[in-house]
Amino acid sequence: MMSWNRISRRRNVETRRIIATTSFRIVTLFAGLFILGGMVMTITSGLYSQSTMRQQIRREVENESHETFADAGVADVRHLLPVVQGLIEHEPGFHYLLQDSGQVIVAGNMLHLRPVPGERWLAWSHRLPKEINQDIVYGIGYRLDDGGYYFVGMDASPLTHLQRALWTTILWGIAGFGLIGVAGGLFLSNLILKWIETISRTARSIMQGDMSRRIPLRGTDDELDHLSESLNAMLDQNEYLIASLKQVSNDIAHDMRRPLARMRQNLERAIGAHGPSDTMHEQVECAIEDLDAALEIFSSLLKLAQLESGAWNNEMEPLDPARLLESVLEPYRSVIEDNGQRLETEIIPACPTVIGHPVLLRQAFSNLIENAVRHTPDQTTITATIMLSDKTITIEIADNGPGIPDEAMLRVIDRFVRLDTSRTHDGNGLGLTMVKAVVQLHRGTIVLSHNNPGVRCIVKLPIEL
Numbered sequence: 001m002m003s004w005n006r007i008s009r010r011r012n013v014e015t016r017r018i019i020a021t022t023s024f025r026i027v028t029l030f031a032g033l034f035i036l037g038g039m040v041m042t043i044t045s046g047l048y049s050q051s052t053m054r055q056q057i058r059r060e061v062e063n064e065s066h067e068t069f070a071d072a073g074v075a076d077v078r079h080l081l082p083v084v085q086g087l088i089e090h091e092p093g094f095h096y097l098l099q100d101s102g103q104v105i106v107a108g109n110m111l112h113l114r115p116v117p118g119e120r121w122l123a124w125s126h127r128l129p130k131e132i133n134q135d136i137v138y139g140i141g142y143r144l145d146d147g148g149y150y151f152v153g154m155d156a157s158p159l160t161h162l163q164r165a166l167w168t169t170i171l172w173g174i175a176g177f178g179l180i181g182v183a184g185g186l187f188l189s190n191l192i193l194k195w196i197e198t199i200s201r202t203a204r205s206i207m208q209g210d211m212s213r214r215i216p217l218r219g220t221d222d223e224l225d226h227l228s229e230s231l232n233a234m235l236d237q238n239e240y241l242i243a244s245l246k247q248v249s250n251d252i253a254h255d256m257r258r259p260l261a262r263m264r265q266n267l268e269r270a271i272g273a274h275g276p277s278d279t280m281h282e283q284v285e286c287a288i289e290d291l292d293a294a295l296e297i298f299s300s301l302l303k304l305a306q307l308e309s310g311a312w313n314n315e316m317e318p319l320d321p322a323r324l325l326e327s328v329l330e331p332y333r334s335v336i337e338d339n340g341q342r343l344e345t346e347i348i349p350a351c352p353t354v355i356g357h358p359v360l361l362r363q364a365f366s367n368l369i370e371n372a373v374r375h376t377p378d379q380t381t382i383t384a385t386i387m388l389s390d391k392t393i394t395i396e397i398a399d400n401g402p403g404i405p406d407e408a409m410l411r412v413i414d415r416f417v418r419l420d421t422s423r424t425h426d427g428n429g430l431g432l433t434m435v436k437a438v439v440q441l442h443r444g445t446i447v448l449s450h451n452n453p454g455v456r457c458i459v460k461l462p463i464e465l
Contacts, residue, residue: 042173046166053159057138058119064094065140065152077148081107084150094154095137101147108151110137115149117141122153136160195224199231211239316442319358321393321461322351322386328365329384332373340378346385352463354393356442364438367431368397368457376401376454392444392460400454409448435459 068087072079077100084098084107097108105112113122122137139153198215205213214235215228267287329345336343372382376399385396404412413432432448439446444461 042169043166046162046169050159050162050166053162054138057154057156057159061094061138061140061152061154064091064154065142068150068152074145075142075150076144076146077101077106078146080144080148080150084108094152095139097149097151099149103149106148110151110153113141113149113151115141115143117143120151120153121156192224195228199228206235211235211243315357316355317358318353319356319361320351321354321356321361321395322347324358324361325365325384325386325395328362328369332369336373336382339373341373341376341380341382344381344383346383346387348386348388351386352388352393354442354461354463356461357438360438360441364435364459365395365397367435368459371431372397372399372401372455380454389460391463393463395459395461396456397459398451398454398456400451403450403454404448409450413446413448 068080068083069075071083077098080098084096087094088096088107088109095108095110097110097113098106099108099112099115100106103112103115110122113120118141120139120141122139136156137153138156138159139151141149141151144150195218202213202215214232217225217228219225325347326345329343333343369382369384376382380399380401383396383398385394385398387394387396413436436446439459439461442461444459446460447458449456449458
């Protein structure tokens with residue numbers, strides 16, 4: 001009963017969360033539609049009012065023009081002159097201009113105009129007297145029978161004010177929508193970027209060996225949470241498959257060591273039971289060498305599995321990487337000299353300490369030096385360098401030998417990868433893989449690059465803070 005009540009409460013919480021999320025989206029959608037509809041109605045109403053006012057101004061000007069011509073009787077300057085003079089005195093709301101055929105102003109309260117017939121929108125500067133009001137004038141011009149010109153217009157400031165109000169409303173609406181869009185975009189981008197950064201941190205932790213890390217859920221039961229759950233399910237499946245594969249490899253390596261070791265012992269006893277002249281002696285020795293190589297591969301695989309699982313994390317201690325590298329280089333100096341090669345070192349005197357496993361790091365450095373010594377000819381210069389960079393110690397082992405082809409540079413660090421030029425030397429193709437596992441165990445990085453000529457191996461380890 002308690003389990004059922006718990007499940008029921010969980011379902012109720014999820015139901016309320018879904019209802020709240022859905023309600024918020026519906027309210028947001030309707031609010032956006034309401035604002036957009038309000039803007040559309042405002043713009044439509046403003047355009048309609050503007051059109052209506054323009055038609056009203058046009059009708060008033062046309063009526064005034066018809067009345068003027070009706071009072072004059074004849075459409076020429078002589079008959080229109082007294083009518084226009086009277087209108088100027090009794091109709092202050094209109095603007096008149098009467099010009100003769102020579103474009104000389106005969107009467108009116110406006111400055112000279114070009115005799116253009118039809119509707120005209122004129123700047124305020126054509127008025128007389130000069131006014132502070134800078135609104136435009138709408139009017140209609142007529143060509144008279146005697147070549148003169150007559151213009152009648154009126155102040156279009158209401159229309160101008162309406163246009164300004166409409167444009168102000170549109171601009172404020174655009175600014176409001178833009179502000180809301182920018183704010184919403186920043187909010188969503190910040191939310192998504194935080195989620196992506198969470199995924200990136202989780203991915204980096206998994207790449208560093210913590211296969212148990214998962215993407216934390218935000219508890220909102222939205223699409224991001226659903227995607228996080230799907231990614232976590234995928235990571236669970238991948239972890240299970242990788243663990244199963246590693247377990248199979250470890251079981252094979254572990255179980256095969258015992259029968260191979262017994263086989264080697266039997267072969268050694270067989271050699272001891274027969275004299276040196278026995279024809280099988282040489283073949284048995286070759287078989288023992290092959291068994292030793294197989295046992296070394298299985299031992300390396302088991303150690304590699306332990307490294308990748310983080311088995312040595314509890315055995316870390318502060319150590320001096322410069323002193324450790326010097327101790328690794330010392331036994332190789334005579335070997336390098338006997339091979340006709342040359343060793344150059346550049347190690348900083350006061351090297352900061354790192355948290356590491358001395359045995360594992362010594363083996364990793366030895367593998368890098370061993371590769372440089374074994375896979376380069378005489379007259380080769382091998383360089384070992386330790387440098388201090390931003391919060392990291394950089395260990396670089398380089399040579400000016402034949403180098404590695406471009407197509408093999410990225411895969412040479414993988415398991416069992418051996419180049420054709422190195423198959424004449426002993427090895428199992430796990431040396432650089434072991435070095436990579438040791439460096440990753442110490443939260444460092446390893447990069448192989450060309451030295452033009454030769455190979456440069458760069459290892460970076462974090463400094464103890």
